[in-house]
Amino acid sequence: MTANADLIGQPGGARLLTTPALIVDGELLERNTRSMVELAAKAGMKLRPHAKTHKCSELGKRQIQWGASGLCCATPHEALVMLGAGIGDLLLTAPVTQPRQASAIAAALQRLCPSGQPCEFSVVVDSICGIELWEEALKGARLQINALVDLDIGMQRTGAPDSPAAIELATRLSASPSMKYAGVQAYSGLVQHIESFEERQRVYGTHLQKLKAVLDGLRAAGLAPTIVSGGGTGSFPIDAASGLFNEHQAGSFVFMDVEYGRVAWGTSMVPFDVSIWLRGHVISQNHPGIATVNLGTKSLSSDSFAPGVRGQPDWTFQFFGDEYGKLQFAGPGEPLWGKTVDFVLPHCDPTVNLHSEYHVLHGDTLIAIWPIDGRGVL
Incomplete structure (x- = not known):
């Protein structure tokens, strides 16, 4: 059984996910x-x-x-x-x-x-x-x-x-x-x-x-x-x-x-919606303007740009080690200890390859968990 399988179908269960968790809409x-x-x-x-x-x-x-x-x-x-x-x-x-x-x-x-x-x-x-x-x-x-x-x-x-x-x-x-x-x-x-x-x-x-x-x-x-x-x-x-x-x-x-978010499309095509993100938790906030989250290079690809912080365009992310990331924001910021933060993937393909499953959401309900079964080598 996967870590979050017990939350499938539970209203509001998406807010209770054990993280890091790769999420898709x-x-x-x-x-x-x-x-x-x-x-x-x-x-x-x-x-x-x-x-x-x-x-x-x-x-x-x-x-x-x-x-x-x-x-x-x-x-x-x-x-x-x-x-x-x-x-x-x-x-x-x-x-x-x-x-x-x-x-x-x-x-x-x-x-x-x-x-x-x-x-x-x-x-x-x-x-x-x-x-x-x-x-x-x-x-x-x-x-x-x-x-x-x-x-x-x-x-x-x-x-x-x-x-x-x-x-x-x-x-x-x-x-x-x-x-x-x-x-x-x-x-x-x-x-x-x-x-x-x-x-x-x-x-x-x-x-x-x-x-x-x-x-x-x-x-x-x-x-x-x-x-x-x-x-x-x-x-x-x-x-x-x-x-x-x-x-x-x-x-x-x-x-x-993030990479495709920087690409200009011309006038002939409307960009697609971001449908995937990585959810983490803040595990420490003891210094002004920064907080530490529970995901680093083992959870996010580091071959291109830094991930974006979903819903917080003024916040920035910096890799803080294999398991950790640093959130940076102006001023002391609101209390974040224990809260979830969602990240737009820097490069979707290699980030996906770091995870074993997708958590499929409909609103705030987890409706399914799909294995990323194509990973690995024959």
Whole structure:
């Protein structure tokens, strides 16, 4: 039993949570997802939100109920967890190089996909070696998975570097007995948090020019991609206007955080609501203008900005150690000893990975606790 399970359904129970507690507003999760599904559809795209943001099969299933076409996964472990929850329409967005991981996924797909039936599961590849690894893992499985050629459009992390390399991979996939060439993936994480919309347009524009050139090369070679998948929350307005994508991989929109709160959206999209926060308690207040809370680097990601203090824009947070944070405010401040304080996450994805469960609220009532079951390594 989790620490707060006894509070589920108790009116006002949210105020009694043992902390640190990662909290989500169930209504805002749904509103954010339905809004993004609608925005994507208006731009001629399906929404395939990235589960790396939430790492939760229960939330993933609900996103599909709310209109998403399927999910993206960043790691084989995330994919296995989603498959185990019965979600088969997945795209594994990073190349796999470990045979044990590919074999585990192939075994899970055999259990989920009836023999001879189409399999919705998709992977990306950026090398011939990667294709051969999957073919070996799928040997004897009597199923075919979809494969997208991963393109490097400017980030230099993964992906085929140019049109000839992409054509070579697409040609090889077209002849594969166990993999179906389904299209391409193009993602640039470098641009997602560029705060100026104009600067983001300028930098990302060069990446999209490269994508267009590769797409033109594939079409000229008779290898037109059925799926062009990619993009993120920060690039969504630009992706929507480009007309290059028919599937979008935005993930952080479902939660939002301090980083995305600093990003300018231009005039084409309304920012989403912050639907997640971390609740802590004040454990000491013995000096003017400061108080100590029971959460530090073990509870909040420290790779970007400091967290925001929800409802208190003039208060600031400073990391005070592994388990502690320092609240700072003007003057002596009101008595806070034992009171709860809520924090807007600095960077949602890595903060989520520090916790084992979501506390789902409706008003001040705890209605459910969802495990963050996609954490970990296969």
